[in-house]
Amino acid sequence: xxxxxxxxxxxxxxxxxxxxxxxxxxxxxxxxxxxxxxxxxxxxxxxxxxxxxxxxxxxxxxxxxxxxxxxxxxxxxxxxxxxxxxxxxxxxxxxxxxxxxxxxxxxxxxxxxxxxxxxxxxxxxxxxxxxxxxxxxxxxxxxxxxxxxxxxxxxxxxxxxxxxxxxxxxxxxxxxxxxxxxxxxxxxxxxxxxxxxxxxxxxxxxxxxxxxxxxxxxxxxxxxxxxxxxxxxxxxxxxxxxxxxxxxxxxxxxxxxxxxxxxxxxxxxxxxxxxxxxxxxxxxxxxxxxxxxxxxxxxxxxxxxxxxxxxxxxxxxxxxxxxxxxxxxxxxxxxxxxxxxxxxxxxxxxxxxxxxxxxxxxxxxxxxxxxxxxxxxxxxxxxxxxxxxxxxxxxxxxxxxxxxxxxxxxxxxxxxxxxxxxxxxxxxxxxxxxxxxxxxxxxxxx
Numbered sequence: 001x002x003x004x005x006x007x008x009x010x011x012x013x014x015x016x017x018x019x020x021x022x023x024x025x026x027x028x029x030x031x032x033x034x035x036x037x038x039x040x041x042x043x044x045x046x047x048x049x050x051x052x053x054x055x056x057x058x059x060x061x062x063x064x065x066x067x068x069x070x071x072x073x074x075x076x077x078x079x080x081x082x083x084x085x086x087x088x089x090x091x092x093x094x095x096x097x098x099x100x101x102x103x104x105x106x107x108x109x110x111x112x113x114x115x116x117x118x119x120x121x122x123x124x125x126x127x128x129x130x131x132x133x134x135x136x137x138x139x140x141x142x143x144x145x146x147x148x149x150x151x152x153x154x155x156x157x158x159x160x161x162x163x164x165x166x167x168x169x170x171x172x173x174x175x176x177x178x179x180x181x182x183x184x185x186x187x188x189x190x191x192x193x194x195x196x197x198x199x200x201x202x203x204x205x206x207x208x209x210x211x212x213x214x215x216x217x218x219x220x221x222x223x224x225x226x227x228x229x230x231x232x233x234x235x236x237x238x239x240x241x242x243x244x245x246x247x248x249x250x251x252x253x254x255x256x257x258x259x260x261x262x263x264x265x266x267x268x269x270x271x272x273x274x275x276x277x278x279x280x281x282x283x284x285x286x287x288x289x290x291x292x293x294x295x296x297x298x299x300x301x302x303x304x305x306x307x308x309x310x311x312x313x314x315x316x317x318x319x320x321x322x323x324x325x326x327x328x329x330x331x332x333x334x335x336x337x338x339x340x341x342x343x344x345x346x347x348x349x350x351x352x353x354x355x356x357x358x359x360x361x362x363x364x365x366x367x368x369x370x371x372x373x374x375x376x377x378x379x380x381x382x383x384x385x386x387x388x389x390x391x392x393x394x395x396x397x398x399x400x401x402x403x404x405x406x407x408x409x410x411x412x413x414x415x416x417x418x419x420x421x422x423x424x425x426x427x428x429x430x431x432x433x434x435x436x437x438x439x440x441x442x443x444x445x446x
Contacts, residue, residue, distance in 0.1 A: 001084050005074040007098050018105050034104050036395070037213050037227070038063045041096045042076075042083040044217040065101075074101070096218050096225050099132070103227035104210070106131055111229055121353040125228065125236050126342055132226045134205060134241060135341040141329045143203065144322055145175045145242035147257045148182020149250025150216060151431050156249050159282040159315065160185030163246065166319035168193025168202070172326070175242050178206020182248035184219040191221060205241075209234045211394040230355040231386055235260045240343045243329045244276035244322050247308075249285045251431035252392070252423070255292070256385035260352060262296070262304050263378030269347035274332045276325025277308040280318050288429070295422050299381065299415055300374050351379035358387030358397060360404055363442075368411025368419075384409055384419075391441030392432060398441075407442040416444050 039061050062077040074097070083093045106128065114124050129135050144167060148160065164174060164186030174190045176183035187204040194202035206222035209231055218225050228234040238245075239261060247258060261277060264270060279289055289310050297305050311318050330340070338345045356362065366380045387407055390397040401407070410416070423442075432438040 001076070001079045001081055001087070003076045003079065003084075003089055005076070005089070005094065005097070007072055007074065007101060018109060030104065030108050033210055034100065035061070035063050037100045037104065037210055038076075038097055039080070040213050040217045041093060041100055042080045042217075044083065044090075044093055044096070044220055090220075092220050092223070096222070099225040100213070100227060103128070103132065107227070107229045121233060121236065121350075122240070122344075122348060125233050125240060128228060128233070129226065129237060129241060129342070132224070134224060134226055137339070137341050139340060141243035141326050141333070141340050142171060143173045143175055143205070143242050144326075145238050145245045146182065146186040146248065147177065147238075147245065147250065147254055148248030149254050149431055150179045150181035150183065151251060151433055152181045152249055153284065155282050155284050157181060157185050159280075159285075159313075160248050161189035162315040163248075163280065163318050164189025165193045166315050167322065168199075169197060170319055170323045171197055171199055172319075172323070173203035173205070175203075175205040175207060175238065177212070177253075178208050178218040178222050178225060179212075179216040180219055182250060182254075184221060185248075186246070187219065187221040207234055207237050207241075211390065211396070216393065232353050232355050236348055236353065239264065239275065239346060239348075241341075243340075244325050245278070246318065246322060247277070247279045249281045249288050249431070251426045252385045252388045255422070256382050256389060258292070258296075258308075259378050259382040259385065262300060262307055263375045263382060264346065264348055264352060265307050266300070266304060266375045266378065267347055267349060272332075272336075273343070273346050274325070274329050275346075276322055276329065278311055278318055278322060279308055280311045280315075281313075283313040286312050288425075291422060291425055295418050298418050299370075300378055304374065304378070349375070349379075351376065352382070356383045356386055358383075358390045358407070359400065360407060363387045363407040363409060366409065366411070368409065368415050370412055370415065388423075388442055392438075401441045406440065408445045409442055410445050420444050 039058055058078065058080065060078040064075045066073045066075055083089055110127070111124055114127065146160070160182045167174065167186065168190030174186050176186060190202060190204070203224060204221050205224040205226065206218045207226050207228065208218065209228050213227060226237070228237050235257065245261060247254060261275065265275060281289060289312065293305060293310065309321065311321065333340060336345055363384070366384055368380060368384065370377065391401050391407055426432055427438055
């Protein structure tokens, strides 16, 4: 399909420099990134998590930004047909496409300026969220972040919908990584419950980053799409914007998210910060959470496992527990005079903010040893899982694996033994990919 779109609102006017960055004729990295992310958004609903395969399938797709007397136009050529109904672009997909334009322009143009001027990573995340109009001052804490895998079973998916439904009945909004599976289910359940409660302004926020969105399109329920520049800022956006976290079954990406929040909460500076954290799934997922709990206790200790609650096969109790936790968050922030819309008091160390480049040298250099503070170990374990995510689904790193071979991870024998067992469980349970046989992008070495 071919179509021309005229952006409305804050993007109907772009500077000459911004337009030049996005013009396809320049063949620059920003233009290529914009094309890749736009293609993923237009492929919403397709069952894929392979950015390389998607690009190969749509080699003839083009998106060009053109100057016009009335502002800016987007010209799409050979766009995926599933994005259209009766020749018209689906409204939600058009909104996602314009969110891609907004955030790619803003990230590429503003973030380097802020960083040169000495702004912290937390300030950068704040600025991006504010630009996306995601920050709602004076709104009482009711935003729950839901993490979990895209490659989950039907029973697990249905369970995420149930939890979302009971959250929605309590007028709780949902924020996820915006993809399929456990990122879609809670939103789907909440939409029905919000409808029953006549809550017409329900928020379904999807937070992603270019490497992920280029491989995994936002689901159709997302009504606020936000693209952060890298995985670290994406994770910080979750914990700064959200008021509580629920974790459903998943794979390495879910482990990365869990290790991120545990590593932050284990820091002594955060001992008084309240972040309700619940791990939950249907009874079929009990073994999954047992294995995950065992891995956390054996690597980070009991002090880490005390930071979360595991609830199996009981969506009502999950919703009630989280609702009570949100009330505690409200009372705590009132007492500490912290904002409802952005958790400024949460201390996030540079280990959790500096972007990690998952190349072969950096992956092998990770310190997976207990001879360091627990929060430091959590940071490097998080990086290890982040690298595996990149090698699994991000096109650039899939190419890198094919060219240079598997990533190598090394560390203490007991940590590597537990890591090996956990990753093998994920492979056997088909939690690494949506479809097709999984070929590991890593190997554990002595």
